[in-house]
Amino acid sequence: MRGFKVVEARDANHAVALLAELAPSVKVLAGGTDLLVDFKHAPHAPEVVLDITRAEDLKGVSMTDAGLRIGALATHTDIMRSPLVRESLPALVDAAHTIGAVQTRNLGTLGGNLVTCVPSMDSGPTLVALEARVTVAGPGGRRELPLTEFFVGPRKTVLKPDELLVDIIIPKKNVGKPTDFLKFGLRKGQALALVNVASSLWVDPKKTFVEPRIALGAVAPTVIRAPEAEAYLEGKKITPEAMSEAGRIAAGEARPISDFRASAQYRRDLIAVLTRRTLENACARVQDVRPGGSK
Amino acid sequence: MTEVKMKLNGETRSASVPPETTLLKMLRESFNLTGAKLGCDVGDCGACTVLVDGMSVNACLMLANQVDGREVLTIEGLATVEYLHPVQEAFETFASLQCGFCGPGVIMSAKALLDENPDPTIPEIRDALSGNLCRCTGYTKMIEAIQDAARILRAKEHA
Amino acid sequence: MNDKLRVTEKELTQEALRDPTEALRVPVVTPPVPYPIETLVPEVRQQTPAVGQRATRPDGRLHGLGQTRYIDDLTFPGMLHAKIKRAGIASALIKRIDTSEAEAMPGVMAVLTGREIPVNSFGPSLQDQPVLCDERVFHAGDGVAAVAAVTEQIALEALEKIKVEYEPLPAVLDPLEAMKDDAPKVHPPASNIYSHKIIKKGDLEKGFAESDHIFEARFSTQMVEHVPLEPHASIGMWDSNGRLTVYSSLGRITLGRTDIARTLRLPINRVHVVATIVGGNFGGKNEITQEPVVALLAKKTGRPVKAVYSRGEEFTSSTTRHPIIMDYKTGVSRDGRILARQVKLYLDGGAYCSWSETTLGKACILSPGPYNIENVEAEAFVIYTNKTVTGAMRGFGAPQVCFAYESHMDDIAKALGIDPLEIRLRNAFSEGSISPTGQVLHSVVVRESLERAAERYGWQESQS
Numbered sequence: 001m002r003g004f005k006v007v008e009a010r011d012a013n014h015a016v017a018l019l020a021e022l023a024p025s026v027k028v029l030a031g032g033t034d035l036l037v038d039f040k041h042a043p044h045a046p047e048v049v050l051d052i053t054r055a056e057d058l059k060g061v062s063m064t065d066a067g068l069r070i071g072a073l074a075t076h077t078d079i080m081r082s083p084l085v086r087e088s089l090p091a092l093v094d095a096a097h098t099i100g101a102v103q104t105r106n107l108g109t110l111g112g113n114l115v116t117c118v119p120s121m122d123s124g125p126t127l128v129a130l131e132a133r134v135t136v137a138g139p140g141g142r143r144e145l146p147l148t149e150f151f152v153g154p155r156k157t158v159l160k161p162d163e164l165l166v167d168i169i170i171p172k173k174n175v176g177k178p179t180d181f182l183k184f185g186l187r188k189g190q191a192l193a194l195v196n197v198a199s200s201l202w203v204d205p206k207k208t209f210v211e212p213r214i215a216l217g218a219v220a221p222t223v224i225r226a227p228e229a230e231a232y233l234e235g236k237k238i239t240p241e242a243m244s245e246a247g248r249i250a251a252g253e254a255r256p257i258s259d260f261r262a263s264a265q266y267r268r269d270l271i272a273v274l275t276r277r278t279l280e281n282a283c284a285r286v287q288d289v290r291p292g293g294s295k
Numbered sequence: 296m297t298e299v300k301m302k303l304n305g306e307t308r309s310a311s312v313p314p315e316t317t318l319l320k321m322l323r324e325s326f327n328l329t330g331a332k333l334g335c336d337v338g339d340c341g342a343c344t345v346l347v348d349g350m351s352v353n354a355c356l357m358l359a360n361q362v363d364g365r366e367v368l369t370i371e372g373l374a375t376v377e378y379l380h381p382v383q384e385a386f387e388t389f390a391s392l393q394c395g396f397c398g399p400g401v402i403m404s405a406k407a408l409l410d411e412n413p414d415p416t417i418p419e420i421r422d423a424l425s426g427n428l429c430r431c432t433g434y435t436k437m438i439e440a441i442q443d444a445a446r447i448l449r450a451k452e453h454a
Numbered sequence: 455m456n457d458k459l460r461v462t463e464k465e466l467t468q469e470a471l472r473d474p475t476e477a478l479r480v481p482v483v484t485p486p487v488p489y490p491i492e493t494l495v496p497e498v499r500q501q502t503p504a505v506g507q508r509a510t511r512p513d514g515r516l517h518g519l520g521q522t523r524y525i526d527d528l529t530f531p532g533m534l535h536a537k538i539k540r541a542g543i544a545s546a547l548i549k550r551i552d553t554s555e556a557e558a559m560p561g562v563m564a565v566l567t568g569r570e571i572p573v574n575s576f577g578p579s580l581q582d583q584p585v586l587c588d589e590r591v592f593h594a595g596d597g598v599a600a601v602a603a604v605t606e607q608i609a610l611e612a613l614e615k616i617k618v619e620y621e622p623l624p625a626v627l628d629p630l631e632a633m634k635d636d637a638p639k640v641h642p643p644a645s646n647i648y649s650h651k652i653i654k655k656g657d658l659e660k661g662f663a664e665s666d667h668i669f670e671a672r673f674s675t676q677m678v679e680h681v682p683l684e685p686h687a688s689i690g691m692w693d694s695n696g697r698l699t700v701y702s703s704l705g706r707i708t709l710g711r712t713d714i715a716r717t718l719r720l721p722i723n724r725v726h727v728v729a730t731i732v733g734g735n736f737g738g739k740n741e742i743t744q745e746p747v748v749a750l751l752a753k754k755t756g757r758p759v760k761a762v763y764s765r766g767e768e769f770t771s772s773t774t775r776h777p778i779i780m781d782y783k784t785g786v787s788r789d790g791r792i793l794a795r796q797v798k799l800y801l802d803g804g805a806y807c808s809w810s811e812t813t814l815g816k817a818c819i820l821s822p823g824p825y826n827i828e829n830v831e832a833e834a835f836v837i838y839t840n841k842t843v844t845g846a847m848r849g850f851g852a853p854q855v856c857f858a859y860e861s862h863m864d865d866i867a868k869a870l871g872i873d874p875l876e877i878r879l880r881n882a883f884s885e886g887s888i889s890p891t892g893q894v895l896h897s898v899v900v901r902e903s904l905e906r907a908a909e910r911y912g913w914q915e916s917q918s
């Protein structure tokens with residue numbers, strides 16, 4: 001790796017202050033599983049790397065008034081081990097579990113995954129299906145925005161060079177919402193998603209879909225929702241046919257590409273199947289959990 | 296230069312390295328601990344796996360500075376003066392390694408798994424090894440060895 | 455498990471810890487098996503006692519302790535690190551190489567270009583590969599210059615400062631295209647077809663004429679890299695009497711020694727090759743790569759020089775498995791007996807010969823499959839293209855043709871409505887069968903193996 005300086009942030013505010021001072025020739029370092037890989041091949045290194053891994057206030061998972069808060073520095077392993085997440089949103093555990101391998105999950109953070117913003121990111125779909133919001137801190141203070149607005153394009157977010165992603169919040173109303181995530185890669189471990197899908201839904205006493213949310217990954221420049229499929233399901237009776245149809249509609253809403261991993265048509269077929277299966281699995285989870293995360 | 300002070304294989308050690316130095320480079324070059332290998336340099340192969348505060352990590356994807364004040368365990372710290380670690384013992388008995396290049400990483404991953412889960416199922420072992428590539432032996436004999444080591448460790452626990 | 459070893463995971467206290475620099479008290483090598491070892495000499499077709507037994511390896515203990523020294527674990531006082539600049543262009547003339555900026559960099563101790571190599575060609579059968587290209591680039595992974603510096607990073611940064619001016623030439627990337635008369639020549643004036651083999655048995659035309667059905671199909675396989683976990687590496691150093699020692703992760707050291715001596719124009723007795731423990735070979739470490747480069751850089755600097763391939767170089771600049779285009783034409787009787795088979799193989803040879811001749815031979819000999827066929831013609835060509843070198847890899851061409859003839863067999867079985875197992879049993883070699891090259895075969899257990907596998911797998915049940 002090329003030479004650079006390293007500065008360490010004590011906490012989030014310290015990090016923001018350092019960023020203000022050092023931007024734009026500074027890069028934030030969290031788990032390093034994307035950043036250091038990039039550095040090893042990049043023609044240039046930044047002047048300074050801001051190591052935030054010791055900023056305790058950026059870690060952890062907690063329940064707040066706004067909802068379930070996951071610190072940007074929470075590693076994928078932290079998420080898998082969090083009793084709060086395991087109980088109220090097991091789909092987040094499943095999604096984290098599909099990322100890389102143990103070593104990558106022990107280092108890699110949720111924040112890093114969202115900021116790198118590759119279309120195939122495995123933590124994106126579940127959070128989008130749960131209408132997550134993110135907190136961003138910069139020289140002008142903190143702001144909150146929906147995750148879907150945080151994503152701009154492949155490897156591009158709204159973050160400015162002097163801004164920090166602080167946390168990810170799953171709104172209270174969706175904590176405990178039955179959700180499922182599925183990823184299809186060419187292998188089980190260490191493989192990028194050809195397609196990944198998450199669905200969340202409530203079921204009312206008449207056994208119809210309420211607020212179904214479908215998020216698709218690796219099939220458009222960023223993780224996207226499938227609004228037509230969602231609208232189709234809203235208020236519909238839960239039947240296998242409805243779920244299959246929603247899968248077909250979702251496949252039509254995506255813009256997958258052909259590359260050396262798979263053809264666009266193959267990806268469309270995957271969307272249809274994975275959407276149906278995530279809907280089925282989310283329905284099966286309806287008995288498991290109830291709003292608010294209580295059993 | 297960055298000063299790094301850590302507990303390395305149980306002893307307090309320190310090194311002075313350029314800030315961009317990876318943990319792997321520091322272990323291999325500053326401490327001559329060459330058990331962790333450089334295989335791919337991008338976190339795919341797991342040949343550089345070591346434990347930091349008990350968690351397995353790719354040493355090629357951490358800066359040396361990030362282990363300052365923490366505990367690092369490498370393959371060289373696993374055996375004691377008198378005894379092999381049960382995983383090392385079992386890997387030998389089951390001939391789980393051929394060329395051996397992936398071995399230190401695999402064994403460290405297995406150690407991290409057994410510390411957390413004394414009685415892993417085969418799927419759990421596979422999951423724990425998914426970040427360690429082996430091109431010679433395949434994984435069957437590694438899995439058998441890890442199950443055997445787990446049995447021994449559990450027996451010790453009860454004794 | 456050996457229960458007399460009371461293995462404990464002790465607290466990692468300072469006293470209990472083995473200092474890695476201190477001698478181990480745990481013996482590093484397992485005690486040898488007492489001699490004489492009683493072995494059964496198996497009769498032909500008798501199960502050997504080795505099958506089903508667990509073998510332990512004498513090097514297993516050191517491997518598990520992380521104390522096995524692979525080449526990259528070795529350092530020598532004053533050692534420098536070398537890196538090679540890769541062409542990044544498939545076919546071109548080198549007009550000019552300017553190394554002055556690299557040479558002026560602090561920490562850079564020497565730069566080497568192809569023109570400085572005493573005999574700039576090597577290879578296990580044809581010597582068609584330059585150590586570093588001098589006049590012409592043959593594929594994108596070719597080396598064009600090398601740097602030795604005090605750190606690997608400085609060497610890498612110095613490579614960026616080396617300016618190479620190319621005159622691009624048309625590249626040929628498809629073996630079938632490369633066979634055509636008007637195709638650009640990879641090594642002009644030589645033909646792109648650099649080796650050819652033909653095997654004939656019986657009367658092919660008669661066989662096809664007697665057949666009830668004729669099936670034709672084309673199969674192709676892709677290029678495959680060995681991906682040894684340990685990248686290619688070598689260290690070169692000279693003693694004051696002009697003798698060279700090369701440490702290398704090379705598999706075939708005597709061949710490597712010959713090639714090193716030849717490229718450096720040294721008597722072979724001046725070259726000492728130390729084969730280090732190999733961290734995975736699979737055929738990919740069967741010839742020299744950068745050994746002459748480290749040797750010459752060591753000579754220029756008077757210091758030991760080490761070079762290790764990056765993972766990327768493993769893919770672009772080491773050998774790979776041959777992609778083969780395989781045309782099969784098979785005549786069969788109504789009941790599925792193969793009466794005639796014609797095979798044409800087109801091996802993508804990449805930029806240099808490497809072990810292509812061996813691969814060509816083996817692929818050709820094995821291409822008709824383990825079946826009794828009276829009338830056979832198998833013809834194979836290996837063709838230069840401006841691509842990564844193809845060479846030895848596990849099976850030397852056998853896996854590719856096996857994929858083809860077995861896929862072909864399945865297609866034929868399906869078309870004739872015969873069980874895929876049954877069609878193989880009707881045609882399989884048996885004791886005394888004669889191979890296409892006229893070899894009388896013994897200890898043939900194809901049928902037995904197939905039958906036993908089918909039984910264990912539950913083939914019949916799975917078909918119903």
Ligand SMILES: Cc1cc2nc3c(=O)[nH]c(=O)nc-3n(C[C@H](O)[C@H](O)[C@H](O)COP(=O)(O)OP(=O)(O)OC[C@H]3O[C@@H](n4cnc5c(N)ncnc54)[C@H](O)[C@@H]3O)c2cc1C
Binds near residue numbers: 114190
């Ligand atoms: C072997 C391997 C396998 C992988 N497999 C997968 C996989 O299956 N699925 C998947 O989705 N990903 C995978 N990844 C990618 C990667 O592990 C994840 O994206 C990970 O979550 C990145 O987090 P990090 O903490 O390591 O980020 P870093 O590498 O530290 O940072 C990534 C980027 O985010 C910025 N950044 C990080 N945190 C913040 C913050 N709080 N505020 C502002 N900017 C920030 C950094 O500046 C950098 O640009 C894999 C990576 C490797 C090496």
